[in-house]
Amino acid sequence: MPTPSSSPSAEPADTSPVRVGALAPLSRPGWVEAGRHLLAGLELAAGEVNAAGGIGGRPLELLVRDTAADPRRAVAAVDELAGLGVAAVVGEYHSVVARAAAGRADALGLPFLCSSAVLDALTEEPSDRIARLPPPQSRGWRVYADALLAAGHRRVAVAAQPSVYWASGVRVLRDHLAPHGGTVVELDADAPSPAALCDEVARHRATVLLLLAGYPEPAVPLVRAVRRDPRLAGVLIGAPAGQPEFPSWARSLGGDGAGVPFLRYLPDRLGPLGERVAAALRERLAAAPSFVAFEGYDTIAVLTEVLRTHGTDRAGVAGSWSRVAVEGTRGTVRFTRTPGTGVWQWAGAPVQVVDRDPADPERFRILRTSGRTD
Structure with a gap:
C-alpha cells in the first residue's frame, strides 16, 4: 500500500513583538505634563494598532524611557533601546534633548521620528534616518512674529534663560522683526527678582514681554509680577513655546494666565479622525x-504605516520617509527635505497663534493661522 507523501511543514508565523522605543520627559526637571500628554497619544495609537491586528499579526510594543529633559539620559536611553532591538525610536518634547537623541540614533x-521638538538643526549633519512631525522653530516663530506685527507691536522684550533653543528663538524673532522696524531686547529671566x-521692561518701554523660560519657575512669578505692576498695564505677555496650552497653566495663574499668545500645532477644525481621537484622549487624560x-x-x-508597508528592519524604515502619505489627526502627513533642518520634515504641519480668552480662561482664541510653509 503506497504511503502518502508528507508535505513540508509550514514555517510558524512570527508573533514576536515589533519593538519601538519611546522617549518622553516624565520626571522633573522635564516638563512632566507635556510628557504625559505625549505618552497618552503614543499609547492610545499603539493600543488601536494592536486591536487592529498589530504589524502583520505581530503586536506593537512601546518601550518607554523617561528623559527627564536630560540630553545625556536621552543618549543612554537610545543606546539601551538599540541594544533591545527596536525598529525605531519616537517621541521627545524638549528640543535640546531631541537633538541629542537624534544625533545618537x-x-x-x-x-x-521626532514627535514634538522644533529646533531647526535637529542633527549636526543632514540625515536620512531622522524625520519630524512639528514644524521647525524658524517657521513657527516667524508666524508668531507676524502676529505681533499685525497687532502693532515693535518694541519686544524677551525674558530668556540660557538655552540653545531660546537663543535660536531670539534670532528668529530679531531677524523677522528688524525689516519692519521691530527691536528685540534680551533680559535675564533669572533676574534677582x-x-x-x-x-x-519699563525702562526699555517694551510693549511685549515674551517668556522664554521654564515653567512653572520662573514663568509663573514673572506673569504675576507683570500683571500687578501698574507701569506695565498695557504690556502684552507672550509665551511662544506653548506653556499656556496645558491645564496646569490655568490652574496656576487663573485669569492672570489669559491673554498670553502662544504657538500650538493644530488645525482650526479637526476632521472626523481628529474628533474621535480627541474624545479618546480626553477620557485617557x-x-x-x-x-x-x-x-x-x-x-x-x-x-x-511605515512598518506595515516597508517592513520592520531599520534600513527599510529609514528609507521610507520620502514615500509616507498618512492621514493623521491634523492632516495628511508627507515628509520633504526642508532647507536648514537636515531631516525629513512634515512641511504641511498646521501652526496657530492662540491665547486663553480673558472672559473664559478655559476657552482658546485663535489669533493667527498658517496651514503650510510660508
Whole structure:
C-alpha cells in the first residue's frame, strides 16, 4: 500500500513583538505634563494598532524611557533601546534633548521620528534616518512674529534663560522683526527678582514681554509680577513655546494666565479622525488634550504605516520617509527635505497663534493661522 507523501511543514508565523522605543520627559526637571500628554497619544495609537491586528499579526510594543529633559539620559536611553532591538525610536518634547537623541540614533543607524521638538538643526549633519512631525522653530516663530506685527507691536522684550533653543528663538524673532522696524531686547529671566525684571521692561518701554523660560519657575512669578505692576498695564505677555496650552497653566495663574499668545500645532477644525481621537484622549487624560497628545498619536499612525508597508528592519524604515502619505489627526502627513533642518520634515504641519480668552480662561482664541510653509 503506497504511503502518502508528507508535505513540508509550514514555517510558524512570527508573533514576536515589533519593538519601538519611546522617549518622553516624565520626571522633573522635564516638563512632566507635556510628557504625559505625549505618552497618552503614543499609547492610545499603539493600543488601536494592536486591536487592529498589530504589524502583520505581530503586536506593537512601546518601550518607554523617561528623559527627564536630560540630553545625556536621552543618549543612554537610545543606546539601551538599540541594544533591545527596536525598529525605531519616537517621541521627545524638549528640543535640546531631541537633538541629542537624534544625533545618537543617527550614529547607530537607528530611525528616529521626532514627535514634538522644533529646533531647526535637529542633527549636526543632514540625515536620512531622522524625520519630524512639528514644524521647525524658524517657521513657527516667524508666524508668531507676524502676529505681533499685525497687532502693532515693535518694541519686544524677551525674558530668556540660557538655552540653545531660546537663543535660536531670539534670532528668529530679531531677524523677522528688524525689516519692519521691530527691536528685540534680551533680559535675564533669572533676574534677582521678578520686580527687577519689571523695572527693565519699563525702562526699555517694551510693549511685549515674551517668556522664554521654564515653567512653572520662573514663568509663573514673572506673569504675576507683570500683571500687578501698574507701569506695565498695557504690556502684552507672550509665551511662544506653548506653556499656556496645558491645564496646569490655568490652574496656576487663573485669569492672570489669559491673554498670553502662544504657538500650538493644530488645525482650526479637526476632521472626523481628529474628533474621535480627541474624545479618546480626553477620557485617557481626564482633561482636554493638548496639541502634544495629537502629535504623539500621529507619530504612531505614521510609523505603523511605515512598518506595515516597508517592513520592520531599520534600513527599510529609514528609507521610507520620502514615500509616507498618512492621514493623521491634523492632516495628511508627507515628509520633504526642508532647507536648514537636515531631516525629513512634515512641511504641511498646521501652526496657530492662540491665547486663553480673558472672559473664559478655559476657552482658546485663535489669533493667527498658517496651514503650510510660508
